Amino acid sequence: MSSKNWNRRDLLITLGSAALGIGVVHPVIGETSSNPELFDNPKFKKPERPVTCIVLGAGGRGNVYASYAAKFPEEMKIVGVAEPIPFRRERFSEKYNIPAEHQWVTWEHALQVPKFADAVIITMPDNLHYPSAMEALPQGYDLLLEKAIAQSWQECKDILDLTNKYNKIVAICHVLRYTPYFRKMKEVVESGRLGDVVSVQHLEPVEHIHMSHSFVRGNWRNSEESTPMILSKSCHDTDILRWVIGKSCKKVSSFGSLKHFREEDAPPGSTARCTDGCAFERDCIFSAIKLYKEKKGWLHHLAIENHDDASVLKALQEGPYGKCVYRTDNDVVDHQIVNMEFEDEITVAFSMEAFSHYPGRRTRIFGTKGDLVGDESQMLITDFLTGKQENWKPGKAREGSGHGGGDHGLVHDFIQAVSQQDPGLLTSTIEASMESHLMGFKAEESRLKGGKVLETNINS
Numbered sequence: 001m002s003s004k005n006w007n008r009r010d011l012l013i014t015l016g017s018a019a020l021g022i023g024v025v026h027p028v029i030g031e032t033s034s035n036p037e038l039f040d041n042p043k044f045k046k047p048e049r050p051v052t053c054i055v056l057g058a059g060g061r062g063n064v065y066a067s068y069a070a071k072f073p074e075e076m077k078i079v080g081v082a083e084p085i086p087f088r089r090e091r092f093s094e095k096y097n098i099p100a101e102h103q104w105v106t107w108e109h110a111l112q113v114p115k116f117a118d119a120v121i122i123t124m125p126d127n128l129h130y131p132s133a134m135e136a137l138p139q140g141y142d143l144l145l146e147k148a149i150a151q152s153w154q155e156c157k158d159i160l161d162l163t164n165k166y167n168k169i170v171a172i173c174h175v176l177r178y179t180p181y182f183r184k185m186k187e188v189v190e191s192g193r194l195g196d197v198v199s200v201q202h203l204e205p206v207e208h209i210h211m212s213h214s215f216v217r218g219n220w221r222n223s224e225e226s227t228p229m230i231l232s233k234s235c236h237d238t239d240i241l242r243w244v245i246g247k248s249c250k251k252v253s254s255f256g257s258l259k260h261f262r263e264e265d266a267p268p269g270s271t272a273r274c275t276d277g278c279a280f281e282r283d284c285i286f287s288a289i290k291l292y293k294e295k296k297g298w299l300h301h302l303a304i305e306n307h308d309d310a311s312v313l314k315a316l317q318e319g320p321y322g323k324c325v326y327r328t329d330n331d332v333v334d335h336q337i338v339n340m341e342f343e344d345e346i347t348v349a350f351s352m353e354a355f356s357h358y359p360g361r362r363t364r365i366f367g368t369k370g371d372l373v374g375d376e377s378q379m380l381i382t383d384f385l386t387g388k389q390e391n392w393k394p395g396k397a398r399e400g401s402g403h404g405g406g407d408h409g410l411v412h413d414f415i416q417a418v419s420q421q422d423p424g425l426l427t428s429t430i431e432a433s434m435e436s437h438l439m440g441f442k443a444e445e446s447r448l449k450g451g452k453v454l455e456t457n458i459n460s
């Protein structure tokens with residue numbers, strides 16, 4: 001620990017003035033950086049042979065998880081793919097040397113042939129998680145299943161029941177559990193340094209352009225087609241809160257709405273698509289022409305092979321990403337708060353906010369002996385008795401692994417669990433992920449019932 005390089009100004013800027021409080025300012029005495037080792041469980045063993053996996057959905061997430069196989073071929077091998085978009089299927093098959101007979105257009109085809117791999121990776125849109133998981137489990141596949149687990153609590157329970165019935169391993173892609181940052185946070189709480197946790201404030205600032213792309217124009221805009229925002233985006237947050245606190249949530253109450261991104265907010269002169277000669281387009285924060293054609297941002301979900309201007313423009317003229325943000329069939333909320341009561345009188349206040357210029361979850365944990373303030377890039381831990389403070393930063397994330405190292409951390413543990421047939425090697429089994437999904441489903445029900453307080457009883 002050394003205070004030599006400590007820059008108090010940086011911390012103030014990043015964490016906000018509240019990090020240091022209006023009243024007493026404690027001396028910062030230590031700056032630390034570490035990478036709580038993701039792969040340090042003594043039970044981990046090098047697999048005797050690579051675990052073989054079929055990827056259902058070779059989009060963003062499918063490629064991220066499969067890239068572990070490219071990096072660690074002795075641990076994981078991709079042996080089949082189902083993907084309806086031809087160029088994605090072709091590129092993926094070529095990269096992983098998948099034989100023609102194991103390349104399919106949709107997941108149903110892949111699961112029609114007799115089992116030929118250890119595991120199935122389900123990285124398709126949310127509404128396909130349930131049917132594919134329910135088909136793959138009885139065939140004897142272990143699963144790496146993207147969140148949200150399914151679109152309803154009953155469907156989540158059905159998948160859990162089949163997991164238990166067939167004694168399979170199902171890992172849910174709660175990748176934040178595998179990041180050094182949140183592992184450190186859990187370690188601090190478990191160590192007792194903060195005393196008893198009394199309350200938590202947690203903010204998920206979605207970032208306004210990310211909101212417009214994914215939750216207004218994109219795949220998660222409509223809760224019937226995917227899941228409500230509190231699940232599609234914030235099941236990571238309910239999951240992390242449940243995991244870090246280490247206790248169950250007993251009750252929730254929620255408010256929120258889609259306040260902006262509605263037709264009545266459309267500026268005068270605006271049109272159905274940004275490409276229809278919209279008079280407001282140059283002044284619009286959310287102009288699709290500026291975002292996709294000029295800045296070439298967020299192009300992956302447009303699902304086009306070439307990103308030249310003409311191809312992007314055609315996609316904007318024909319597809320969902322060219323629609324005016326005030327005129328789509330979106331219904332998911334752009335702001336939502338959830339109040340939660342956990343065991344032992346712990347209270348938690350969570351906010352999901354679309355309208356921020358920054359991403360990065362902000363968390364403050366208030367304990368009887370100390371507190372913690374973090375923003376995913378650093379964490380300030382204060383001891384009330386001694387006044388000592390530690391400012392901790394995660395070490396460099398592993399190359400090629402997004403979500404602060406969590407993506408490959410998850411696949412690593414999944415491979416271990418499957419190769420040793422031991423779900424105990426995983427942090428985010430379906431069993432461990434059920435409570436956070438229930439919190440989400442109940443929070444949404446509460447929101448729709450005007451904030452009614454609802455119990456989150458896992459046995460309901």
Ligand SMILES: NC(=O)c1ccc[n+]([C@@H]2O[C@H](COP(=O)([O-])OP(=O)(O)OC[C@H]3O[C@@H](n4cnc5c(N)ncnc54)[C@H](O)[C@@H]3O)[C@@H](O)[C@H]2O)c1
Binds near residue numbers: 058082105107
């Ligand atoms: N864990 C995380 O942090 C995280 C982050 C982003 C997305 N997700 C989740 O991952 C999943 C995939 O998201 P994404 O961003 O990769 O989306 P994506 O659109 O990039 O990928 C999904 C792929 O599934 C394919 N697909 C559609 N129908 C199919 C079918 N019938 N058979 C086979 N493939 C089919 C699509 O063509 C697409 O290529 C979603 O459930 C999403 O909620 C999780």
